[in-house]
Amino acid sequence: KAGVTQTPRYLIKTRGQQVTLSCSPISGHRSVSWYQQTPGQGLQFLFEYFSETQRNKGNFPGRFSGRQFSNSRSEMNVSTLELGDSALYLCASSFSGSRNTDTQYFGPGTRLTVL
Amino acid sequence: AQKITQTQPGMFVQEKEAVTLDCTYDTSDQSYGLFWYKQPSSGEMIFLIYQGSYDEQNATEGRYSLNFQKARKSANLVISASQLGDSAMYFCAMRGVSGTYKYIFGTGTRLKVLA
Numbered sequence: 001k002a003g004v005t006q007t008p009r010y011l012i013k014t015r016g017q018q019v020t021l022s023c024s025p026i027s028g029h030r031s032v033s034w035y036q037q038t039p040g041q042g043l044q045f046l047f048e049y050f051s052e053t054q055r056n057k058g059n060f061p062g063r064f065s066g067r068q069f070s071n072s073r074s075e076m077n078v079s080t081l082e083l084g085d086s087a088l089y090l091c092a093s094s095f096s097g098s099r100n101t102d103t104q105y106f107g108p109g110t111r112l113t114v115l
Numbered sequence: 116a117q118k119i120t121q122t123q124p125g126m127f128v129q130e131k132e133a134v135t136l137d138c139t140y141d142t143s144d145q146s147y148g149l150f151w152y153k154q155p156s157s158g159e160m161i162f163l164i165y166q167g168s169y170d171e172q173n174a175t176e177g178r179y180s181l182n183f184q185k186a187r188k189s190a191n192l193v194i195s196a197s198q199l200g201d202s203a204m205y206f207c208a209m210r211g212v213s214g215t216y217k218y219i220f221g222t223g224t225r226l227k228v229l230a
Contacts, residue, residue, distance in 0.1 A: 033218070037158075043206065043220045056217045088158050092218075101148050101167060102210070104218060106160035 002027065004107035006091050012113045018079040021110045025072050025093030031055075032074040033104065034066060037088040046089075049074050050096070078112075086114045117142045119207050121221035128197045129229050135182070136192040136224045138207030144168075147211035149190040151181065154204040154223070163205075166190060194226075202228045 005024045013019050025032050033056075034046040045058040049068035068074045072093075078085055088111050092104040118141040128134035140149065151163040166174045166181045174181045182191040194201055207221040 042222050045217060045220075048217065090158075090160060092160070099216070101165070102216070103148075103150065103162055103165055105162055106152070109158045111158065 004091060004093050004105055006089075006107035006110050008110060009108060010111050010113075012115060013081050014115050015081055015083060017081050018077065019081060019112060021076045021078075021089055021091075021112075023074045023076070023091030023093075023107060025074070025091075026105055029093035029095055029105075030072050031094045031096055031102070032068055032072065033092045033094075034074070034076050035090040035092065036060075037090060037109075038086070043090075046076065081114045083114050085112065087112060117144070117209060117211055117219045119209050119219050119221035121207055121224050123224045124222075125225045125227070127227050127229055128194075130199060131196055133193060133195045134197055134226065136194070136205050136207075136226065138190045138192065138221060140188050140190060140207075140209050142188075142209065142211050144211035147209055149181070149183070150208040150210070150218075151179070151190075151192045152206045152208065153201075154206065156203070160206070164192070197228045199228050199230060202226060 007022045031050045033048040037043045048056040052068045063079045066076045088109045090109045092106045094102040094104045120139045147168045149166045153161045164176045164179045164181050166183045178195045180193045204223045204225050206223045209219050
């Protein structure tokens with residue numbers, strides 16, 4: 001079974017631009033979560049999607065948005081990029097996300113650099 | 116509120132020795148899951164081991180075992196016979212009913228295995 005895939009793996013953007021990151025979950029998984037990881041703030045939860053609906057949301061500004069498609073693939077968009085958005089963005093999928101036993105499996109991440 | 120605490124920012128261990136990474140948690144949920152992940156320098160988060168709150172036996176997966184002490188709310192990861200490839204960041208995580216099954220992560224412990 002293929003793991004979680006994320007594209008692109010590396011991205012360089014300039015301030016003010018927008019960016020879209022893509023995540024394909026493990027086949028059969030319907031829950032997709034996004035995290036931002038920086039050296040200063042650690043691992044921070046962005047949002048979770050399940051069946052094309054946002055089910056959970058972290059404390060990030062509205063510049064960060066996401067969506068999920070009917071095939072469970074998810075995209076994350078960041079508009080008006082700021083220097084502080086430079087980070088590793090991790091996507092994780094789980095079967096349903098509604099059981100304590102559901103294990104999240106992570107993708108390799110997208111490393112975003114904002115210049 | 117749910118919380119995960121990892122008090123060891125960094126640890127060293129000699130190759131072939133065992134090491135324990137500490138994790139304590141706080142939750143009012145009766146049912147929850149505890150997880151450990153490994154993050155090598157490449158960035159990908161690798162699932163290691165899971166322990167359910169109702170599991171009476173400690174979980175084991177190869178060289179990894181989870182020392183679960185429910186009354187003390189601790190879920191320490193034990194790595195036996197450390198290998199150089201074990202050098203990485205290790206994150207403890209919890210998922211419960213509160214927060215609509217959102218994952219809560221600790222701040223991580225950086226483990227360095229010495230030859």
